[in-house]
Amino acid sequence: MKKKIVFLLSWTLMSMQLCAQVNPKPGFVITNNGDTIRGVIDFRTNERLAKQCDFWAAGETKGETYKPGDIEGFRFDNGGKYFVTRRLNVTGTPELYFAEFMVQGMMNLYCVAYNQDEYFFFEREDGEMAQLTKRAFFTSASIHEQSSRVEEQREQYGKVKLLLKDSWKAAEEIKGGDVSRKQLVNAVRDYHKDVCTDGSSCMVYEYNEKSDGPKNHFKAIAGYSYYTHERTAYQTLEDENYSGSTFEAGLGFETELERVTKGGALELCVVYSPQASFKHHTMVRGGHESSYTIYKKARCMGSIGLLKRYGKGKIVPLIRVGGFYVLHLGNKEERYYMSKMIVDKDWEQTNHFGAYIGGGVEMALGKHAARLHADLFKSLESSGKGNMMKFGVTAEYVL
Template identity: 25%
Template sequence: MKYISIFFILFCLSITLNAQSNYKRGFIITNEKDTIMGLVDFRTDRTNSKICKFKKSEKAEEQVFYPKEIFGYMFIDETKYYISQTINIKDKNYDVFLEYLVKGIKDLYFYSDETDNLDYYFLKDEDGKMISFTKEPDKIIDNTLKKDDKYKRALNYAFRDCEAIANNVDKVDFGRRSMIKLTEKYHKQMCSPGLECIVFENNYKKKFTKINLSLYSGTQFTDYSFGMEKLVQYKSVQCLSPVIGGQFNISSPRLIKSLSIQADISLSSLRFENDHIWDSSTFGSTTYEKFKFKTLITTGELGFKYTHPNGKFSPTIEAGISYSILSDASNSLYSESIKNGPRTIDNYVSPPMHYWGGYGGIGLNYQVNKKHVVFCRFIYNRMSYLSTKINGVGLKIGYML
């Protein structure tokens, strides 16, 4: 496992040494209400509420803005809009960037607070009065589950001017989707016919977890050690075979753009034959043996992959655990001597079918366009079961769909 450890150390160092950013098309709004188009760093909800990193273009210098320094900012494709506000939580004032969920007759905002680890919603009416509400985690008291439903009373009060909405807040979950839908229904009820009362609405259906599917083929060099006394003369055999496979990469660019969880499955074969001549002083004869072995190897890998975030060409490092299954295995031993003549023993040995281990790899991605990538990967895989070992080195060339 020494090589796997080296890969893992390099992997961690790469994450530490490379600062993360996730710039998306957007704009900032100055305190003078001027709009400046450019790129905005798209991070987690809590990071977005504290800071805005902005560049006028890909190669421009990064500018950093804090609440009150600008009026707000927006991500265009993600339809996420933030404005600078002073809020009060537990009798303390905070300057933050509130996420605008609905802008209309009543404005709905969202804020995630790291101090008490709670989510907050804010409703502001036409007079500028703001109501906040949150939900404490469920608790078990005296073997009874206690739920915090105080937010429903706050909603009832906030929408008291619309009886149809106020009377149905008991059915509302404490979630972004539910809050946006409730506010949207309020506007439909209160809006005059023919008028559009919602100026902006957050696209809550958009998901920010990225999933990529890749297919690849290549070649695999396998060193297989039986570790069986019956095959002491064939301690290690080697085979070069084609390999095909596919992989899923799941990432959250808002959290760490360059890091993904990778699941990989591949199919290769192990096929060889080896012969041996040995002299038996006991029986006074020479024996010729030929051992044949073939099997299919299905390998699954689960680990982490780091991709350097900048440029058309991006180096990658990956490491994780691996698991292989041998299937359709068969083997035979042919022997021939002057004294005993020829004979063949089918299924001479019964090798283990399951192997666990680890893998590490390096590679290079080429960005064809915004969605598609061509890549090559060099992978080292080491697995074992008791004294039987599989060591593999592979070259895989593929395409990210």
């Protein structure tokens, strides 16, 4: 069963990646002759946009894929991101990239996303340039490589401060440690305030922080679930199959992954089910009537996973896959034989973890959405700790 669950999870994740589709946003490209062509651009990750621009001109069904140098640049509408072709040294050899304009003015600031890292380039109006690298949080670099990177960063900070020397405030804002887009844009903005003497800001373009942020949603959850193969906190019988049903309610949070996969989202959910009874019957060897055990408990379950919607329209199908952790509360076990209670005990909290997979539909309701989906949850712990399976039908209202 575990192999089947792992296979289903792997298959779902691969299918979500293969069916990524496009994420079209209105914008325009700037040709090498300076002309602008309006249309839609596939809005993907910064790393992908640094390598290519997938563009569909207005009124055209056939798209074009532009590489750095094929066009001067491209830009998304409504204060969106702006990329231009620049030859920059990211890997040790100068190459052409679509560099994202963070600031355009007397001091330009570009950013190139490459291999999980971000490379920032400060370019003064006289052509003098300095670089600052923001390494990814997760890295497989060796201790020697880490030491070299610390030295590299120290040298880079010194060169950037020297380039910004005409603005004491801007130079002071460039400090070691965390390098954020907002911090660097603020420093270059202060540079322009100090060096512009004609009363203007001297800034033609400035990065909008909201252009990078994903959309987030909260949701209300209600459902009904049937549990089977439940195991009690203290189970001495060979037959482990306890079954029963319960209502559930909870809250969830989603962040969209449209730039990674169209219709994708990362979801976190917490649901609670009040105390419910699960009954188990077995014939005691040599007995005259069956013995039965009543197991009572409440549950609090947290889950994290991926959600993928397919197609367009008011009603679309969806799939879900992820992992969960369940905490059992108020474990109580009662066992009866010949109408007499022979066990009456309260147990400490128990827990287990596993994986889930499911599918359903989503219906758009203006800016909100309603969902209905069915899911299979399966414990992935050893059989000695429980083989719980849960079949649930859940309704969600996404804000």
